[in-house]
Amino acid sequence: MFAVVLNALLTVAAGIFVAVGMYWVLNKVAELLPGNVEHRLKPYLYILPAYLAIIVYLIYPTILTVVYSFKDRFSREYVGFQNYSELFSAPGFGSTIINTFLWMLVVPVFSVIFGLLIATLADRLGPFGEKFTKTLIFLPMAISMVGASVVWSYIYTYRAEESGQAQIGMFNAILVNLGASPIAWFNEESFRLNSFMLMVIMLWAQVGFSMVLLSAAVKGVPGDTLEAARIDGATEVQIFFKVIIPQIKGTIITVLITVTIGVMKIFDIVYATTGGQFNTNVIGNEFFSQFTTNFHSGKAAAIVVMLMIAVIPIMIYQVRHFKAEEANA
């Protein structure tokens, strides 16, 4: 154990030493050059390692993933589009895609709605009430998605009425005490109720994030605009929709995009609850089972490529939006 710790410390020390040394050498090399060349070249020398790191850790793996998506399960021989065609013809893959889209539609929108609602309402509380409420809502953010899933599994737990066992799930305990029959929440496929039940977990864990950002934005709305609206006789609802919302639009879009990208990669909640069964599968979980259960690197890579292609438009929109915001500021 001691050896391991020592080894780690030495590695860190050596890493820092080498890195500093490298920059020192690059700096010296640059200084040998004539003045104006030195000044023009230096920034590139400093950015070079970062570019190298991006190429090695980001671009190279990306290219490799695309290549592997056209190879067989052990990434040995090229198989053309076979991985893609097999994925699309597999039973359940269509449903997996529909579920992923549902997640992308529902979760970002509702986390903005709830986040905004809580931010606006908490804004009207006293200082203690506001802090207390926000802390409470933000708390689940500190729990991992798997942790959140386990917590909610207990809330959703179902036991057959006839087994004579007590309902330990909160929802079913409530239902039974009200005289209704317990519901197997994770298995209720009609209207994809079970998928929505899983989204609730994500919302519970995520609303704190959008609340914090939106709350800051709401507080940033200049008081004189609100006052002007009030003097003009606007109702509170009108103020909210016609004065506050337009002024925090930028933040809303940022939250929407961040949550959407997070949701596209959603895996842990589905894996820890239903494992993608009962029609709740999503792309992230399908990747995991292709990679670790089926040992099929090809299909796993193909899924990643599809996900990558789907993310690109959102990224482009985000970058444009970001630039527009900067231009406005």
Added chain:
Amino acid sequence: MRANMRGRKTVMAGAAMALASVGLAACGGGGGGDADADSKEVTVWTSMDTAVVDGLKSKTVAVAEEAGITLKWERVDDINKVLLPAIQSGSAPEIAIVPQPGVVKTIVDTGEARSLDGVMDAANTDSLLPGLLDAGKVDGTQYAQVVSMNVKSLVFYNKLAWADAGYPTPTSLDELDALVAQIKADGGTPWCIGIESGGATGWPATDWFEDLIMRVGSPEEYTQWVNHEIPFDSPVVREAAAKFEEYMFTPGNVPGGRKAIPSTAFGDAGKPMFNADGPGCWMLKQGSFIVSPDFLGEAANDADTNVGVFGFPPATAGGENPVLGGGDLAVLLSDSDAAKDVMNIIGAADAGVEAAPSSSFLSPHSGFDASLYASETARSFAEVANNASVILFDGSDAMPGEVGAGTFWSQITAWVSDSQDLDTTLKNIDESWPTS
């Protein structure tokens, strides 16, 4: 001022690079697997329970030491997931103990598994219970040695309530059918079953299928089915499905009926047997691992008094008696002589003498001293295995992951949930069988 700025930037950039190099170092680390042939160090990876590993360790490390070999046991979580990347990156151990024949096959496909022909002493392979040697074969070549075993063809019941009701132990499927009818006539619910298991939901139902296929069919048909020489859409599988349907879907046979099966956790299924006001269901077919307070409640704290068990009966009394089992298979990943010696040390019948009294370990060897087991219940498991005409490995474990840990679970679950019919179910599983 300018120089100062420059200095600060250098430090920050340096720190960033340092972080990157730590990442690099972490990737570069890790044990070296393919040590030279003369190495006297052997590492074994396993995901067996800590108590089992401790028991095996204390015996085998001592034996290895006498032979001048340094044997290291490393318990890893979920070896199925960590081993393959380790093999591909060249950091695999000399020996890996995996829980499924399907994984053995995948290792063989990578070309890193060494054939055990000429490696294992005859004494260590001859003493294996019937069927267990075959479990370590891939395409006819021996690649794995079973080092520990579990039994799945077991039916558990509430011992005290059972004795009160005076129910007999069935010795054939017909007698089992009669018993089911008798329990129902007495106003009881005969079967406990739950197949919910998170991402693995469905596996208890596939165990049922396997047990039924080897009985309504034959051990030979079972093996052919596992190898997909008999498809899912075949008379023998349909016959097994019909039997499952008869036991589980008949109203009043399971608590909550068919709809409750996929949403009842496998770990909760047996608990109603020990309800305070009498069994909510009477019989649970499950593997030997289920005897734990986690799964059976307080009753399991004194299992010898409360929990009764009999082997899932054969089709006909006294006839072919196949038993569904599982186990942990040791695979050799090195050419070193020391590693070959260790294969014989951990594959020997007496490797388990210290694990048996202190854990859930069951020896795969015939003639293993049953008095070493910690409880009467464990001895009953060993007896069921020893009475078997052949022990057949869990078929879903031996099938390709796409099927065995994928569609077989999920499609059967969809069928049990009544969201698709049997024809679609069997067709879907057959189509998911990988071609390459």
